[in-house]
Amino acid sequence: MSHQTKKSLGQHFLSDPAMIEKIVRAIDPRPGDRLVEIGPGAGAITRPLLQRHRALTVIEFDRDLIEPLTALGAELGAELSIVHADVLTVDFTALAATSPIRLVGNLPYNISSPILFHALEHLAVIRDMHFMLQKEVVDRMAAAPGSKVYGRLSVMLQARCRVTPLFKVPPGCFRPPPKVDSAVVRLEPRDPSEVGLVQPRRFEQVVRAAFSQRRKTLRNALSTVCTPEQIEAVGMDPGARAEVVAVSEYVALANALGA
Numbered sequence: 001m002s003h004q005t006k007k008s009l010g011q012h013f014l015s016d017p018a019m020i021e022k023i024v025r026a027i028d029p030r031p032g033d034r035l036v037e038i039g040p041g042a043g044a045i046t047r048p049l050l051q052r053h054r055a056l057t058v059i060e061f062d063r064d065l066i067e068p069l070t071a072l073g074a075e076l077g078a079e080l081s082i083v084h085a086d087v088l089t090v091d092f093t094a095l096a097a098t099s100p101i102r103l104v105g106n107l108p109y110n111i112s113s114p115i116l117f118h119a120l121e122h123l124a125v126i127r128d129m130h131f132m133l134q135k136e137v138v139d140r141m142a143a144a145p146g147s148k149v150y151g152r153l154s155v156m157l158q159a160r161c162r163v164t165p166l167f168k169v170p171p172g173c174f175r176p177p178p179k180v181d182s183a184v185v186r187l188e189p190r191d192p193s194e195v196g197l198v199q200p201r202r203f204e205q206v207v208r209a210a211f212s213q214r215r216k217t218l219r220n221a222l223s224t225v226c227t228p229e230q231i232e233a234v235g236m237d238p239g240a241r242a243e244v245v246a247v248s249e250y251v252a253l254a255n256a257l258g259a
């Protein structure tokens, strides 16, 4: 498929066959899986997935890619359903009407965080996710308390999913090569009863406020959300900074504060 890549759409197409194979192996499609690929582009992952799996839904925003993707489905005689849309407007829950979905994709890096948060909104119908993102973002997603890159993204994702970084992907695996290293990550929704989060909106508010001023203590950063006494009541130190607080502690605080 020849196509002038568009920088504004984050188009860096995978071109390394060994890396493509490694990604498809990590996804490991099984009979009956309902696979949904975000940003199929020129079909680097789509083609081997279809060759193995025969059925796939793809979501692509670039109209110039719709016809070549249609041709790819026809060439392989496979069941390729193409959704021509901005992924941020796609209702994953509706897509999963018949069974839970497995989301995959080499994401457009400029909107990778909004895509992750959009997926969280539909987590109940998602079985797992395999995404390629900037390595720096994967590091933040998987970071532990105390790490310099532990932040809102780490807490929001880890409260809802197990986050497993799988492997690094160097710029040379893409055309055109991006300026940064990339990495593939696996996200598996956690059982809500294991997390015990009963106030998701409050949780979001607490985490946002805590990390809005990283250098401040919780007492100060959370001053518009709760009192130091309320922080202490769940066994947390109001003098601590957001970056040392565990995900379970944010959950406990949000639950204690209530709706």
Ligand code: SAM
Residues within 6 Å of the ligand: 009, 010, 011, 012, 013, 014, 015, 038, 039, 040, 041, 042, 043, 044, 045, 059, 060, 061, 062, 085, 086, 087, 088, 105, 106, 107, 108, 109, 111
């Ligand atoms: N999967 C292909 C590959 O690995 O070679 C392409 C990956 S490229 C990094 C990202 C893809 O996402 C591009 O095809 C781009 O057109 C598409 N894209 C960008 N913004 C999008 C959006 N808002 N909704 C859906 N697709 C989008």
